[in-house]
């Protein structure tokens with residue numbers, strides 16, 4: 001298996017609605033990644049597209065629609081898709097193109113346009129449920145996460161305030177991010193707790209916004225990467241895992257599938273003690289509690305311990321285990337697959353020391369990014385190392 | 387492997403009705419917005435040219451998919467709302483398989499002075515004739531009725 | 546440190562924000578499209594029986610002998626053992642609340658005054674944690690809690706159609722709690 005280096009990343013503005021088409025956003029993000037890598041699109045052997053449900057963009061088989069914007073014309077090209085897990089699964093697919101040796105240089109482009117979906121992106125989410133047993137109850141995805149959050153809180157006796165701190169931290173972290181949709185320097189825990197009740201225990205500020213946006217990343221065979229940099233950032237491990245779709249037959253308090261994916265990635269990376277060996281993490285944070293749930297799933301702390309670490313400031317950008325230094329989905333926005341920008345591009349920028357105002361102090365060497373999706377089923381994990 | 391319970395009564399299996407109802411608002415995009423806004427005020431089309439390879443895109447694009455470069459606004463220009471029929475077909479049925487009173491002539495039209503083409507409808511007093519290679523021009527909505535969508539082009543007619 | 550590192554990546558953020566006001570005032574052009582695709586979903590042997598039994602006021606499960614699980618909603622195959630399940634088992638119409646929410650959002654994310662009480666009920670007679678999503682009713686919303694014992698409230702027989710909604714909701718089981 002070949003070692004795989006990251007050469008560059010890019011991401012567009014994230015907003016509730018952008019004027020640009022999905023193709024145009026893909027082009028803009030891809031162009032930035034090529035600029036950072038210092039290469040031309042003709043240097044790219046193959047392209048991987050990541051994009052979540054077609055119903056958001058309203059274009060069926062949208063991978064085929066987006067391909068020219070992703071620089072994939074007349075090239076080997078594939079769209080991968082596993083719901084919210086796509087933002088990390090697409091780079092995993094990019095990685096295996098290079099690791100397997102079928103390509104030396106691969107571009108991964110992730111795109112989502114949710115602003116055009118009416119009456120609300122939630123309407124499209126209705127169609128992901130079982131049509132026979134779930135949909136007649138007209139479920140809303142927020143209900144689902146409210147139920148999971150409740151189970152998690154009840155199991156570990158977690159206070160809502162400790163969960164609300166995640167929104168405060170991430171929206172503050174996002175202040176230095178040029179793409180951010182909801183940065184907020186002044187937000188307090190009370191603001192989160194007093195925001196509109198959507199579905200108890202989920203308040204409005206516990207939720208990341210739907211967004212339009214795109215991101216891109218370039219992977220290169222490590223030997224070839226030496227032409228571009230003496231100090232490459234390498235993909236050290238990848239993992240993915242899915243639980244049964246019968247979510248009413250399992251306990252929701254712990255994301256076992258994330259732990260399975262993390263173990264797979266850590267084994268590949270030779271990481272025995274993730275708490276000591278990993279310097280920072282970008283777990284998937286579409287909801288406040290999910291960051292905590294996923295820290296536990298990533299084995300960065302004990303079950304039920306993540307809220308305590310958050311309260312103690314361990315997960316702040318200057319803490320012992322910075323979590324979501326990008327500002328995450330809560331601060332930067334949630335164009336589903338395009339959150340590769342916060343989850344994997346950010347790992348690269350942090351490890352390369354290129355994160356500017358968002359830079360974690362202390363010269364981090366190892367970071368883990370993770371995404372999560374489908375009906376509380378999918379865990380996708382990638383470890384990068386400098 | 388087989389299921390241990392068989393369904394033998396053909397009237398027995400249950401179906402459950404459902405739908406996928408999602409409405410979409412598609413912004414025209416950076417290039418599309420410029421194209422449609424021009425068409426709302428003018429009776430011509432816009433095209434964009436990649437200076438690296440010389441391709442003239444119609445519909446105009448923000449970028450060249452071959453050279454992978456952005457096409458700046460100064461490389462956009464007007465072209466006639468007219469072209470030449472490259473391909474056509476006569477549809478006799480509608481989307482639901484019902485017979486149309488008048489056949490509908492659908493054509494791929496190479497737009498003049500560009501490398502691009504447009505899928506449009508041709509209206510003609512002689513719908514049964516051969517339209518291959520014929521010069522056609524766009525018939526647009528009256529300016530006051532234009533709304534900035536592809537429907538501002540009503541149809542094409544043979545010159 | 547290089548200038549690049551001080552400034553940080555991403556160096557810029559391409560894209561043009563469009564507000565709802567821009568759309569209403571037609572500051573940008575757009576195209577509107579309504580998809581309406583109709584389906585008749587095949588319910589399959591397991592759920593067919595499940596729905597037909599609901600119509601009669603029964604909740605049925607499938608038993609997998611190799612792992613011993615009593616599975617509801619029923620499936621013709623066991624995803625653990627990856628073999629066919631073996632027999633039908635009648636369950637009670639009682640159970641306990643595994644988790645729940647009080648939702649102030651309708652399915653299209655519109656705001657509503659009276660919360661929808663929704664959650665997962667594990668059904669008595671099935672394996673632990675095995676159940677399905679449903680509504681709750683006939684209780685003060687604040688009383689709803691994890692571990693609460695509940696009982697199905699059925700629609701009148703003549704109104705049942707063979708649907709998960711032949712159960713109206715689950716209500717507190719009298720004398721069931723603590």
Ligand SMILES: [Zn+2]
Pocket residue numbers: 436437438439440441450451452453454
């Ligand atoms: Zn060109």
Ligand SMILES: [Zn+2]
Pocket residue numbers: 609610611612613614623624625626627
């Ligand atoms: Zn079994």
